[in-house]
Amino acid sequence: MTKPQRIFDLPSFQEKNTPGINIFNFKENNKWIGISTTDFIQRVNNISKGLIAYGIKPNDKVALISENRLEWNLIDFAIQQVGAVVVAIYPNISDNDYEFILNDAEVKLCFVSNDFLYQRLLGINNKLNTVEKVYTFNTYSHIPNWVELISKGLDISDEILQQIKDNVKTTDLATLIYTSGTTGNPKGVMLTHENMLADVFSSEYSFPVQARDRALSFLPACHAYERVFHYVYILMGLPIYFAQSMDTIGMDMKEIKPQIFSAVPRVLEKVYDRIMSKGDELKGIKRKLFYWAISLGENYDLDQTKLSTWYKIQLSIARKLIFSKWKDAMGGQVKGIASGSATLQKRLLKLYLAAGIPIYEGYGLTEAGPCISVNCIKRGMNIGSVGIPLVGIEVKLAEDGEILAKGKNIMKGYYKNPEATAEVLKDGWLHTGDIGEWVDNKFLKIIDRKKEMFKTSGGKYIVPQQIEKTISESDLIEQIMVVGEGRKFPSALIIPSYDNCLDWAKNNESSIVNLPKEEFLIHPKVKDLIEIELNRLNVNFGNWEKIKKFAILPNEFTIETGELTPTLKMKRKIILEKYKQQIEDIYN
Numbered sequence: 001m002t003k004p005q006r007i008f009d010l011p012s013f014q015e016k017n018t019p020g021i022n023i024f025n026f027k028e029n030n031k032w033i034g035i036s037t038t039d040f041i042q043r044v045n046n047i048s049k050g051l052i053a054y055g056i057k058p059n060d061k062v063a064l065i066s067e068n069r070l071e072w073n074l075i076d077f078a079i080q081q082v083g084a085v086v087v088a089i090y091p092n093i094s095d096n097d098y099e100f101i102l103n104d105a106e107v108k109l110c111f112v113s114n115d116f117l118y119q120r121l122l123g124i125n126n127k128l129n130t131v132e133k134v135y136t137f138n139t140y141s142h143i144p145n146w147v148e149l150i151s152k153g154l155d156i157s158d159e160i161l162q163q164i165k166d167n168v169k170t171t172d173l174a175t176l177i178y179t180s181g182t183t184g185n186p187k188g189v190m191l192t193h194e195n196m197l198a199d200v201f202s203s204e205y206s207f208p209v210q211a212r213d214r215a216l217s218f219l220p221a222c223h224a225y226e227r228v229f230h231y232v233y234i235l236m237g238l239p240i241y242f243a244q245s246m247d248t249i250g251m252d253m254k255e256i257k258p259q260i261f262s263a264v265p266r267v268l269e270k271v272y273d274r275i276m277s278k279g280d281e282l283k284g285i286k287r288k289l290f291y292w293a294i295s296l297g298e299n300y301d302l303d304q305t306k307l308s309t310w311y312k313i314q315l316s317i318a319r320k321l322i323f324s325k326w327k328d329a330m331g332g333q334v335k336g337i338a339s340g341s342a343t344l345q346k347r348l349l350k351l352y353l354a355a356g357i358p359i360y361e362g363y364g365l366t367e368a369g370p371c372i373s374v375n376c377i378k379r380g381m382n383i384g385s386v387g388i389p390l391v392g393i394e395v396k397l398a399e400d401g402e403i404l405a406k407g408k409n410i411m412k413g414y415y416k417n418p419e420a421t422a423e424v425l426k427d428g429w430l431h432t433g434d435i436g437e438w439v440d441n442k443f444l445k446i447i448d449r450k451k452e453m454f455k456t457s458g459g460k461y462i463v464p465q466q467i468e469k470t471i472s473e474s475d476l477i478e479q480i481m482v483v484g485e486g487r488k489f490p491s492a493l494i495i496p497s498y499d500n501c502l503d504w505a506k507n508n509e510s511s512i513v514n515l516p517k518e519e520f521l522i523h524p525k526v527k528d529l530i531e532i533e534l535n536r537l538n539v540n541f542g543n544w545e546k547i548k549k550f551a552i553l554p555n556e557f558t559i560e561t562g563e564l565t566p567t568l569k570m571k572r573k574i575i576l577e578k579y580k581q582q583i584e585d586i587y588n
Contacts, residue, residue, distance in 0.1 A: 003201065005170045006193040008080045010234045011041050018211045018237025024070050025241045032255070034239065035070065047078035047146075048161055049153025054109065058083030058167070061105045061176065063131075065089045065098075065121075066113035068221050068242050071137040071146070073230065075111050076221075080193070081161070083168045086175040087188075088222035090566040091117055092559055099127050100185050101178045105415065110134045111146060118143055170194045176415055177224050177366050188415030189366045191224070198408035199369035200231045202390035206376035208336040208358065211237035213259035216252065218243035218267075223567060224370040225340055229262050250274075250329060257331035265344040266568055268337070268359070272348055273499070275326060276475075280503065293322035297354035298347055302381055315354060323355035336360055338374070341567045343446065343465070345473045346384050353383075362386055363446060367430055368393075369409035373444045385443035395444060396429075403436040403444070404429040435463075452572060454485035460544040462490050467547070470540050475500045476533050479557055481570055482547070483583055491586045492550040493579055495557070496521050496530055504529060518554040527552055551582040 004013050011023060015037040022034025035043075056062060062079045064086055066072045079086045087105045089098070091113065098121065102110070110131055112118050118136050121128070135146040174193045178186035209215075215238045219226040233240050238260070243252045249267075279290040296318050301307055307315075327334065337352075337359045344361055352359045362374030363386035372395060375387035389395040393407040410430045413421035424431045435447045448465040455461055464482035467490070471480050478497040484490035498517055505513050509525045520526065530552065538546040557563035563575050576583065 049156035216258035300354035
């Protein structure tokens with residue numbers, strides 16, 4: 001069978017090439033159940049018929065707002081089959097963003113997972129210009145349910161559906177994905193079937209798995225990163241298992257024993273934190289062995305020639321006694337974890353690799369469909385880089401170091417926004433806005449966001465992301481944002497790690513241990529601790545880059561409070577505005 005030409009060709013390709021597997025799997029009533037690829041295709045067809053009967057035409061926009069679940073994928077393929085465009089939206093954005101996206105995309109029909117999301121859209125209904133109807137996946141007596149739509153299509157023949165499917169071209173628009181944006185309104189990235197499939201085929205080569213291996217999914221499928229991974233899994237014949245929730249990932253891993261999954265650094269950091277907290281509870285020789293293994297892992301190097309024979313012997317013992325438990329906690333069969341969306345701390349990456357847990361850090365952005373480069377076992381790895389450009393994707397650096405990318409994966413443009421499109425698409429090259437450099441003439445390394453670099457009043461350039469990456473490797477610091485544009489020197493807004501600072505206090509300052517969390521974190525003793533830690537880390541930077549002063553914030557930056565995008569990037573403009581008084585206090 002020839003390779004798929006449209007995204008919705010993928011399930012049929014899997015049915016032909018990897019017969020007899022359950023394409024999607026989920027837990028229900030304490031039991032893992034799945035849907036076969038054949039049944040999945042039939043259900044997709046039935047939904048497509050319902051959409052046709054409703055009156056959805058080619059290029060109509062249909063919104064999908066839901067957490068990961070089977071229905072998300074059914075609707076995704078069903079919309080595309082009738083030539084309509086999937087507007088994939090996060091379920092945790094603001095009402096203002098819902099209003100903007102639904103109006104900007106001219107959404108005609110909307111699917112949401114539950115009553116809560118339905119009521120949120122109902123609350124802004126008088127501001128929505130084009131939405132005709134909203135269906136829910138969950139069943140409620142007073143709300144339109146998606147089964148009603150499916151029943152509308154009973155009179156639509158297979159021939160009519162096939163005729164409509166045949167008219168969908170690979171160059172047709174498949175989806176609009178609105179970038180969360182760290183400033184201003186979101187922009188609708190237009191991705192065709194060709195764009196996304198080109199990225200699927202480019203990515204497939206680097207996946208360290210084979211047909212019938214198990215894939216775990218817990219990142220939101222509305223994000224291009226996880227969505228393309230789903231498409232690659234389907235192409236390669238991997239059954240996909242949905243984690244029940246972010247809180248159950250550990251238990252789900254043990255039951256599923258996945259060979260692959262994708263993650264963002266924040267998830268891998270939390271896994272590490274849980275491991276460290278358990279290690280901290282150990283006593284005597286077990287505790288000593290645990291921290292001996294950690295120390296060993298921190299000195300790991302991919303270049304085996306740099307590791308002494310004695311180190312390799314010790315590592316072999318550490319893997320058997322300590323690190324094997326890390327692998328078991330992830331199911332024991334992981335062949336690869338893809339890490340993206342943000343930079344993973346170098347120290348953590350070394351620890352995971354030393355433990356025999358293969359993490360492949362990559363890079364991309366929605367406008368590139370989204371994957372551009374990745375570290376992988378087939379083409380080589382370099383700790384601290386985001387790997388080698390994927391097969392079929394060209395990458396070069398502009399004179400100022402900006403990363404430029406070209407290939408069939410690059411978006412068509414921003415929806416109804418020719419000015420913004422012209423800013424980033426020039427002569428076929430996507431201007432990513434990221435600053436990079438080459439390591440060993442082949443590995444791409446991200447240095448910073450072009451627009452996030454700033455100058456001090458002395459004319460010195462500050463690259464905040466590099467400083468933040470180094471300082472956030474401290475166990476005592478949970479989050480940090482470097483500030484200081486136009487000021488004499490750079491400073492920082494810091495959220496300390498409550499758990500680790502509390503552990504320190506138990507041994508050194510017991511008088512503050514029982515303070516409420518917010519009082520504890522802004523206590524002078526904690527501030528002194530953070531200052532000592534900053535002074536230790538400042539040796540990594542030039543004099544003009546050193547963090548001279550800082551303000552402690554007691555509450556984490558989150559999506560819900562508006563400081564992070566859904567992909568966990570800091571909204572610097574919003575943070576600067578929200579904490580402008582604290583910043584002024586620093587410099588006064």
